[in-house]
Amino acid sequence: MKRILLTGATGRLGSELLQGLNSSYEVCAPTRAELPLSPQTDFYSFFQQTKPHTVVNSGALSDVDYCESHPEEAEETNVLAPQKLAEACRKLNIRLIHISSDYVFSGEKGSPYTEEDEIGGNPNFYGQTKEGAEKAILKANPEAILLRVAWLYGKKGPDFVSSIMDKLRAGSTRIQAVEDQFGSPTSIADLCTHIPYFIERENVKGVFHLVNEGCVSRLEMAKVIADEFGSVCEVCGVTSKNFPRPAKRPKNTSLRSLRLQEAKLPPMPNWEASLREFVRKNQKAPE
Numbered sequence: 001m002k003r004i005l006l007t008g009a010t011g012r013l014g015s016e017l018l019q020g021l022n023s024s025y026e027v028c029a030p031t032r033a034e035l036p037l038s039p040q041t042d043f044y045s046f047f048q049q050t051k052p053h054t055v056v057n058s059g060a061l062s063d064v065d066y067c068e069s070h071p072e073e074a075e076e077t078n079v080l081a082p083q084k085l086a087e088a089c090r091k092l093n094i095r096l097i098h099i100s101s102d103y104v105f106s107g108e109k110g111s112p113y114t115e116e117d118e119i120g121g122n123p124n125f126y127g128q129t130k131e132g133a134e135k136a137i138l139k140a141n142p143e144a145i146l147l148r149v150a151w152l153y154g155k156k157g158p159d160f161v162s163s164i165m166d167k168l169r170a171g172s173t174r175i176q177a178v179e180d181q182f183g184s185p186t187s188i189a190d191l192c193t194h195i196p197y198f199i200e201r202e203n204v205k206g207v208f209h210l211v212n213e214g215c216v217s218r219l220e221m222a223k224v225i226a227d228e229f230g231s232v233c234e235v236c237g238v239t240s241k242n243f244p245r246p247a248k249r250p251k252n253t254s255l256r257s258l259r260l261q262e263a264k265l266p267p268m269p270n271w272e273a274s275l276r277e278f279v280r281k282n283q284k285a286p287e
């Protein structure tokens, strides 16, 4: 049985991934205290001792607003640590799957980005660290796999979907959602099905867009959630200007994959089908 080392296993993606991988792999999931994502960490010695077949790096500082006001911590966790981790993987010939983001793009293209598009120009610091990480990782370890995921939602939260669902459960009669941000919402459950393909395929490397198919605004997403809930709540569009946040969000970072098909990997499901399924299954308040 292959041994997988998973970072960020207490996080939104990591916690579901840990559960999913556990049935087919021997998973080693060090906590932050055991393996800090820091440029001071000796990843080489840790990996030499634990001998993983693949490292899945799902750990990161992912709070976009927090990163904006804590740039040093964000740079260390999201860029310098993954760079060092990638170097250790290369030296020890360990496969690396790093989780990246749609926020590596500026959001100004006006149509979905493919793996062939150039990265850079995101308006927030978090996005800039994810861009920096991709460049540093590929330089340190050209065999690495970078999976760009986006607008995640899942069982753990908090995320956009869970905050809308909480408002509906609380009986809100009016919800506001931004109408001028577009992206590719992605179900963590779908990622848990797809990520093992990358563990099993020994010959793939480089960047892959791994998101549910389609492009949608936050407003349309909120409408679908309310509809699946069977709620009569009014869902109103608002501009980002009228929903101010500490960090600016990009306009349109929707993604499309050319490389999944090229690598003969299955496509990801459509965003609406996955979102409706998630809402249906998780409509009851968590206990």
Ligand SMILES: NC(=O)C1=CN([C@@H]2O[C@H](COP(=O)(O)OP(=O)(O)OC[C@H]3O[C@@H](n4cnc5c(N)ncnc54)[C@H](OP(=O)(O)O)[C@@H]3O)[C@@H](O)[C@H]2O)C=CC1
Binding pocket: 007, 008, 009, 010, 011, 012, 013, 014, 031, 032, 033, 035, 036, 037, 038, 057, 058, 059, 060, 061, 062, 063, 077, 099, 100, 101, 102, 130, 149, 150, 151, 152, 153
């Ligand atoms: N959420 C989203 O919508 C998206 C996320 N991504 C990317 O997906 C990946 C997973 O994100 P998500 O699950 O949402 O993130 P979470 O914030 O939910 O989880 C982050 C994980 O990283 C760990 N972590 C953070 N800082 C450190 C550190 N300094 N040392 C060790 N561990 C640390 C956390 O540990 P602890 O519990 O101890 O804090 C936690 O386990 C990230 O790379 C993120 O950039 C990409 C696109 C969209």
Ligand SMILES: Cc1cn([C@H]2C[C@H](O)[C@@H](COP(=O)(O)OP(=O)(O)O[C@H]3O[C@@H](C)C(=O)[C@@H](O)[C@H]3O)O2)c(=O)[nH]c1=O
Binding pocket: 062, 063, 064, 065, 101, 102, 103, 149, 150, 151, 152, 159, 160, 163, 164, 176, 177, 178, 181, 218, 240, 243, 245, 249
């Ligand atoms: C809760 C809520 C938010 N919003 C708006 C606020 C904001 O402009 C937008 C997105 O809000 P969030 O803070 O949930 O999302 P954000 O932090 O921008 O999410 C990003 O996280 C990082 C980690 C990524 O890598 C990205 O792919 C993306 O998922 O939605 C509403 O319009 N209505 C609401 O009820």
